[in-house]
Amino acid sequence: MQLTFLGTGASTGIPVLGCTCDVCQSTDLRDKRLRSSAMLQIKGKNILIDCGPDFRQQFLQQRISRIDAIVFTHEHHDHTSGLDELRSVSYFGGSPIEIYASAKVCKSIEMQFPYLFSGNYFGSPQLNFNVIENKPFTVCSIPFIPILANHTDVQGENPVFGYRTGGLTYITDAKYIAPQELEKVEGSQMVVINALSQMPHFKHLSLSEAIDVLNQLNPGQAYFTHISHMLGKQAEITKQLPEPYFLAYDFLSIQIDSE
16 A cells, blocks of 8 residues: 655645745745645555645646545545546546545535536536445445544534554544544554644644654554644754654655555
8 A cells, every 4th residue: 555645734735825934935845735635546546535725736746547536534625625626537537436525524515516516517527425424434445444533622523534544544634533533543554643733723733732642552653744834844843753753745655554
């Protein structure tokens, strides 16, 4: 299984429009962050985790040949708004793209893109929606385990799904993860988790909070994603991280055991 970070930025990306901070002005390409998304390549299938507003650029940059399925974490614009770009992808792929998401996310997507579901829009992408709950499911015959997190520090509010498949767990936009959900992550070879900034935030884990979560799990290695310009420069933060924890960056690819 290969994981490629198509984007590692928060909702504004980096550089942030209009910002002149040191991070946004950095010449280090690792500090240029598109909106968070990842691609799993496993058993000959290309599976996206989220499809945000930078999907076209990500697709072209990686010369992706096709998309077999998309697994959505939640309904926010920076994770779903690239869906319109699938029109040509599904056409040239010759088969529908399977979409996996909670009922809440499916409803939000239909409201965000009503023209794609009206039946009157020429060139609409062929999408098959699969509604998932907090129980195991399969994507292209590959087992996935959802990890229910919350986008605030209140349990049950603003649900977000992370996912585990084989030795990989991917979680983004989390602020709170209940102990019973973290149990599903235990034993992961690699954990990807969001780390927005140095300072606490009411909707996202800070870097120190994300490290605390990882220390409970003790994975083989871990990567931070969904990073804002408030976290700092890649080179500087990397020096501060305990091994085996790393900052992800756009288009980084990693091989992971699928079992």
